[in-house]
Amino acid sequence: MTAAVITIVVVLAVIVLIALALSVRMVQQYERGIVFRFGRVLEAVRAPGLRLIVPVADRMAKVSMQTTVVGVPPQGAITRDNVTLTVDAVVYYRVVDPVKVLVNVLDYHAAVLQVAQTSMRSVIGRTDLDTLLSDRERVNTELKNVIDAPTEQPWGLLVERVEVKDVALPDAMKRSMSRQAEAERERRARVIAADAEYQASRRLADASKTMSQTPGAFQLRLLQTVVEVAAEKNSTLVMPFPVELLRFFDQIIQGGATIATAAGDGRGPRSGKDEPAGKVTQAPPAR
Template structure:
């Protein structure tokens, strides 16, 4: 009797252990892939408590969270033969857990290697100005290059690729600094010349308006005198109208002209002959 009781207790303990061994907990951010005698069962196990067949089944969990992968700096030569070193960050996630486990041994390491080679390839197809000014286009192109060999075969989708830093040689930095300085100087000269042209145009318009209205010139003359007098200087500058100078020149010409004096004798002789 005691033997049967011992056997029964042992069987119950074994069943309990087998029951506990068949329970698996899948977290919300995970998906479970079940292997039965080495073969993958169709479908994946969703989050929650899941049962598997003890001894026959083995569950492997795969995280479906977004993984951030830092790509180390890669030295490359741009299309215009400039040596640069670029590092990037790749954001990806597993969209097909079965492919991520079965088709590739270590998908994180595989994505890292693909990102490094793709980064060098994309940099080699772009020139330096595009690499510095249009990072969004370079990032989008790099994302497409990395995503092509990873999503379908490996079940990994690239969410985002960002260029973190672009290191340039010191000689190139100095050349770019001189170029930027020359560009700013050119813009300053163009702006100054444009300002002079606009000022001359306005002055010409003002001169035509004053010429059409003589009173406006006198008012402007008085305003200039008032502005000079407001400075409280010991010397007062009096603008002289050009028209007044012309008037004085005209009057001086009349005064300096020779005066014709009639010949009295000749006139008298003429009167006597008339008589």
């Protein structure tokens, strides 16, 4: 009798241990547990920790609540200005409703990837190449909104961020863009040089006006220029010559030629010998 009791106790203990093994579930901190009782979803979502379910009748599925990163393969697209390029991106999303994730979509990882691929082609087709290259943040925001629209409410997913990683352009387009950039740089350089010349001319004009008010300023500037030239180890010394002095000599020469011409025509004093008509004798310059 005692042996039979012991056997029954042992059998009951084994059954209890098996039942406990079938009913105990461990839910991690980053997970949520969804219990299906005879195929129907229970309303209560199991929080992290040690949880019990009814053996045989219940089945628990765990859903990770961590942010998932999905890399979108390179997609060929045509921009609004008819430029063919290849774009790849990264999508960051997480689960906000574990019940919808398990019930409404079969494989939400693959579903998000497919939605990201189609949405990226659509958004790139509505964007210019310049906008895609310069205003990348606006393109990322538009991609996030387009991908998040069909996934948040029906699937229980939240797209946190979308980043366009790389934009691959054809070689011909790269050469065209490089020539455009070079031309733009050259245009800026010419504008800057012209502006510098304009500012320098304005400064020189202001300086000449200031120096014209002092008679000795030009002479001091001349001597300063001579000192600067003589400071170099040159065998030739350049002496600036005032332009006003050249003009003075030219007026003297022209005045002497006018007097000689008048004398040859008989309208002025004549020399001892008669000179042939039409011959002009220039007077030597005054010394």
